[in-house]
Amino acid sequence: MTKLPRVASDTFWVGVNDHETDLFEALWPLPYGVSYNAYLVVGEKIALIDAVKGHFLPEHLRKIREVLPPGRSVDYLIINHMEPDHTGALEVLRSVFPGMTIIGNNKTLGMLEAFYGSSSSCRQVQDGDLLDLGTHKLQFHLTPMVHWPETMMTYDGATGVLFSGDAFGGFGAVDEGLFDDEVNLEKMHKEMLRYFTNIVARYGQMVLKAIDKLRQVPFTVVAPTHGTVWRRDPSMPVRLYGRWSAQECDPAVVVAYGSMYGNTYRLAEAVTRGLTEHGFRPLVHDVARTHASEVIADIWPRKGLILACPTYNTGLFPPMEALLAFLENKLLKHRLVGFVTSYAWAGGARKTLEDFAHRLSLEVVEPVVDVKGAGTPQDLAQCRLLASNLAERLSQ
Numbered sequence: 001m002t003k004l005p006r007v008a009s010d011t012f013w014v015g016v017n018d019h020e021t022d023l024f025e026a027l028w029p030l031p032y033g034v035s036y037n038a039y040l041v042v043g044e045k046i047a048l049i050d051a052v053k054g055h056f057l058p059e060h061l062r063k064i065r066e067v068l069p070p071g072r073s074v075d076y077l078i079i080n081h082m083e084p085d086h087t088g089a090l091e092v093l094r095s096v097f098p099g100m101t102i103i104g105n106n107k108t109l110g111m112l113e114a115f116y117g118s119s120s121s122c123r124q125v126q127d128g129d130l131l132d133l134g135t136h137k138l139q140f141h142l143t144p145m146v147h148w149p150e151t152m153m154t155y156d157g158a159t160g161v162l163f164s165g166d167a168f169g170g171f172g173a174v175d176e177g178l179f180d181d182e183v184n185l186e187k188m189h190k191e192m193l194r195y196f197t198n199i200v201a202r203y204g205q206m207v208l209k210a211i212d213k214l215r216q217v218p219f220t221v222v223a224p225t226h227g228t229v230w231r232r233d234p235s236m237p238v239r240l241y242g243r244w245s246a247q248e249c250d251p252a253v254v255v256a257y258g259s260m261y262g263n264t265y266r267l268a269e270a271v272t273r274g275l276t277e278h279g280f281r282p283l284v285h286d287v288a289r290t291h292a293s294e295v296i297a298d299i300w301p302r303k304g305l306i307l308a309c310p311t312y313n314t315g316l317f318p319p320m321e322a323l324l325a326f327l328e329n330k331l332l333k334h335r336l337v338g339f340v341t342s343y344a345w346a347g348g349a350r351k352t353l354e355d356f357a358h359r360l361s362l363e364v365v366e367p368v369v370d371v372k373g374a375g376t377p378q379d380l381a382q383c384r385l386l387a388s389n390l391a392e393r394l395s396q
């Protein structure tokens with residue numbers, strides 16, 4: 001009897017945990033690793049649902065073989081998402097299971113050709129199509145641009161499992177436990193929010209469309225391609241992704257500052273103190289020292305954002321510039337922002353931040369505090385006023 005986690009009857013997790021990659025997409029840190037979840041549905045026909053990143057193939061294959069009944073082979077590989085973290089092992093899988101038919105939609109098959117050079121032994125499916133494995137009948141739901149154009153979900157009506165691809169996924173390896181009733185939910189939510197904001201956030205509108213479509217699907221288990229499988233509360237990942245996609249925010253504040261010599265820091269500190277005195281508990285980040293991955297994840301569910309930044313070669317201090325480029329790329333909306341800037345001669349940070357707010361249609365809370373040099377008691381009073389105005393707007 002296999003020790004591999006059983007997601008439902010005849011349905012096994014054959015994924016892998018990756019503790020070797022330190023940056024996902026060569027960008028986002030993985031302090032707790034990441035999993036590439038793949039699932040084997042062992043019916044009268046056998047389907048592998050998604051695969052793993054290329055160099056984890058030996059472990060993946062060992063797990064598949066552990067649950068394959070003697071003398072049987074994998075009949076289908078269903079590709080919910082073509083990104084190489086799920087298809088890197090494809091060519092070797094094909095040679096190991098030569099009779100295997102690859103299932104994807106028209107976008108998937110075009111991409112397979114472009115990445116792996118061959119689209120033979122492929123079957124194209126349309127939205128709503130069924131694949132009959134015998135007892136298990138898999139239905140395909142196209143959910144484009146979550147977060148690539150070919151993304152789709154696969155639903156098994158016999159078990160109620162929704163194989164959701166990257167949607168509802170999270171960072172963090174699953175070796176402590178695969179299921180939502182086995183893991184530390186607080187840590188897992190944080191890693192899920194970081195995954196959502198780092199990878200998927202730009203496509204929030206498409207996630208909302210996918211969620212809307214899922215209203216017709218009576219799933220009881222959500223099995224994504226990364227992170228926790230949800231069987232105790234399958235509605236939870238949908239609610240979380242829905243809220244983050246709609247950019248619904250809590251009345252809370254992040255203070256993100258950069259400072260080379262401490263002057264801007266003192267101004268940011270005055271705003272932070274002011275907010276604390278108004279009952280808020282701001283999360284304060286030094287953008288030069290905390291990775292943007294975490295700062296973005298903290299900003300996302302919060303309505304208030306203070307950006308404090310010195311002028312640097314007529315523009316923004318570079319780590320702040322990098323953070324704002326990410327936020328703009330992720331189409332940040334609906335935030336109340338406050339600006340504290342500093343300079344020594346002609347300035348420039350203030351204008352750059354105001355342009356940023358204008359492009360993203362963010363409401364700027366007054367006053368914008370633009371300080372020459374170390375700042376005066378009046379400047380610090382302006383910082384307090386900014387804190388009090390933001391606190392008031394957040395309390396409305």
Ligand SMILES: Cc1cc2nc3c(=O)[nH]c(=O)nc-3n(C[C@H](O)[C@H](O)[C@H](O)COP(=O)(O)O)c2cc1C
Nearest residue numbers: 260261262263264310311313314343344345346347
């Ligand atoms: C590398 C560098 C570039 C700067 N470029 C400008 C600039 O273009 N315009 C300006 O008015 N001040 C410029 N400044 C001055 C800083 O904005 C100013 O000293 C500010 O008080 C620094 O804040 P901090 O103490 O928080 O680092 C520059 C400072 C440094 C170190």
Ligand SMILES: [Fe+2]
Nearest residue numbers: 081083147166
């Ligand atoms: Fe992906």
Ligand SMILES: [Fe+2]
Nearest residue numbers: 083085166225
């Ligand atoms: Fe992925």
